[in-house]
Amino acid sequence: MRFYILIVCAVLTFGCATYQTTKKVETPSVSKEMGRAFVAEALQHYRFVKDPEVVSMVNRVGYQIIRSIGANPSSYHFLVVQESQPNAFAIPGGYIFVFDGLLAQLSSDEELAGVIAHEIAHVERNHFFKDAKKVAALDIATIAAILLAGGNIATTAIAGAANIDVRLQFSRENEAEADNYALRYLKQGGYSTKGLLDFFDSLIRYERFNPQLIPAYMSTHPGLENRRDTVSNYVTREMIQADQEFIERKLALKRQDWKRILAILNSHDQKWKDEAAILSQLKIDEFPIEERDEMKEYLLGAVYMKSGRFNEAIVKYHSVIERNRTNPVYYSDLSFCYLKQKEMAKAREAALQSLSLMENYIPAHIIIGILEHDSGNTNESIEHLERALNSDHEDQSVNYYLAMDYGKKGDSAREAFYSGRYFRVNLMPEKALNELNRAQGLAPENSPLYFRIMSEIEEIKREGL
Template sequence: MKRQARFLVAFSLLLSLLLGSASAWGLDLKEEKELGREILDMVRRHYRLINDEEVAGYVQSVGQRVVKSLGAAHYDYRFFVVDDSTPNAFAIPGGYVFLFRGIIELMDSEAELASIICHEVAHVQARHIHKRLEKGRILNIAAIVGTLAGAFLGLEGDAAQAIAAGSMAGAKALELKYSRENEEEADRLGFKYLCAAGYDPKAMVSIMRKMNRMSWRSDSRIPSYLLTHPALGERVGYLELLAQNAAASGGTCTVRDPMGDFPLVQAVLMSRHTDPAVARDRFRAWLDDDSHKVGASYGLGRLALDRGEVEEALRHLRQAAAWKPDSSLILTALGDVYHKMGRLGEARKALEQALEREPDSPVAHLRLGLVLQDEGRWQEALHHLRKAETLAPYNPRLDYHLGILYGRMNQLGEAHYFLGRYYQQMEDRRLALFHYEKARSHLSESDPRRKEIDDALEEMDKKRPRT
């Protein structure tokens, strides 16, 4: 909780630093997108993002389904999962939306996940942060640097207070706490997006009610979501009224299964953040519960695959597929198992079926690309890997395989560029530097990636230990 509060303060101050000139308050969309990328880099440096393909890819797929319901979208939206148990979510300028693992663990359905995504997307579409920044004040740069140091270098107590003292008064006008008017507009827009995406609007009421209840539990932290999204308790009634009016109008929003593949993602999170033996016992107990048996089989399959027991994994995943044959995520997992078994034709068929059900699944595109690569169908493989990179960037494993494939195709500039990105994310400075320098020697002078490489080299140089 303390870390999250420090981040919100530092986040506000970073915005003020980047928007420090008087002319910057009139940001256009291009400048706002550039600002978003700067903040994204900051978030990535100070939070661990979940790169698990099923979890990150699934959230990205649900997010893109919401985006399609917007009509005209101002941004190329990207969705990320932060590996933190704090129940929180936030969006930043430029269309970047972050959901913390803690808030996903509060949810019970895909519809609830889509509800939070819709609300955050609504804040971005309405440019609420941008509008609040226009009312802010320019801060003293020295105070900003001090506050950032206090937030991210772990300074506590009197030291942090002394460093931040000059910043907090100036930062007050830049707090990211949305106004009541902001929230009502985001509720109204988010509700519309949720219906257009085919989800039950009552899901927005249920997830907001859960977070509001947490604030009254004596044994629980107040959800961080309440720090930036005020008056949640009052708004639950307003959301209920919206849902009742939608039902009374005679139209229905719900065309999708409200659960979707959410139980499978819950199983993945449990298998990753619970002792494997405890998770296995829990999954086995769930097999007798019709509401949990698909997730239980999927979870047991994932645990078996982690142990390298592919035959057992295949048995559990086939059972899950028999219970839920329309699941893109289960078909994608089956494709992964078949691939590991060397059964490339069956792997390709399962993954193609997964993409028929969910064309924007980054994990299905990634895994199909790897199968096609092993079949020697390099151009087709490249198409699917690049599609996966477009849908869900910043995946180290994907960067690695793109580098390898481009190398096989003798496109050395691209090969070294993606391998440089991979080793940079792996924090292997020596290999990242090697591949980035090689990439620069192969890429043309006009290639915009040369600037990305220069920026990456500069960033790595800043982190280099000084003797």
């Protein structure tokens, strides 16, 4: 992708200028050092999406592919940047950035898998070091220009114009190879290769309707339409052999989950002034007619909930529950709205109803944990929150409340540990290290907690996150 080419070259400038006289730039340790250096800067200049549902979706897709191809999950990191441009890029060391502006253009997690598989291929195929001497010619000013541009592609292209000939050396062959390997990775990860094709189609549509926002590809960078045609030929051959009915059923089951992600991403968009505009943006007509009324109420409720319009959300969730009393998500969301409105009894009732429908539904356990915490029932709170944490250790609120609960119990080591986890999930590695170092000094040496703390510290130092 365009921004990917620019950003990778900038990172390599820094890395080559620093390490080329002492180490081989293609070694994994140097790759990781370059990635850490970029991430440290990115954390200062980018805003990141931290909604646990969005982050969890991207991580789930990314790590499913990583594990399926035999790569090391602990060496990869997926970050969602709050930026309207539809882009994604990878940098050395396994750091993959996805813009929420790109997520908003996608129609399914299959398309997201196509994007991520392509970026993973850049990392796995070591495209960053194909011509290190030419990359080393870039100057560090380009790095600052790209970082400070905050994703404005036109600005970054102008800022680096003096070095454009060098940057273009990386495009044609590497992009084609990344597409080729992405198709393999998708099959290995259990995703449809059509996801990559659909992603290209989504981006082409965006370009056609927003020509002023995305400049044409530079002359030696393969055009999106050409890449799309190459992938289409592969997908067409594969789809002839596939069970189309099975694929459609699989995608239908995922549609509701992805529409929820879109609702979350767009919940703060001021352009969404009325329900008709919201439903149009969410393409509600993609649902079968018999599901449409239920999905309208549900997705409107999700938008209102995520934008803090809790009274309106409560009305919508009661309406959708009248249509379907068997979905634990509806009751859990309703419970969250009541929690935010300080109607604790109603929040508890709805959360318990959610758990009666699905015993292991994590959001409901989190809400019960918070309710128990607020009621002073520390042990019960910890029980529910740790149960939730076993399934989703990236939720900020779980780590936050566990830190407070253990603080109340006088367990300073665990209080510091979960405080460190809270800061780590919130992309504040320095604060996380401070808390984890404090936890290390408090935990009994050689205890299970001590080794958990040491593992977290080592990962942050190695990965920068």
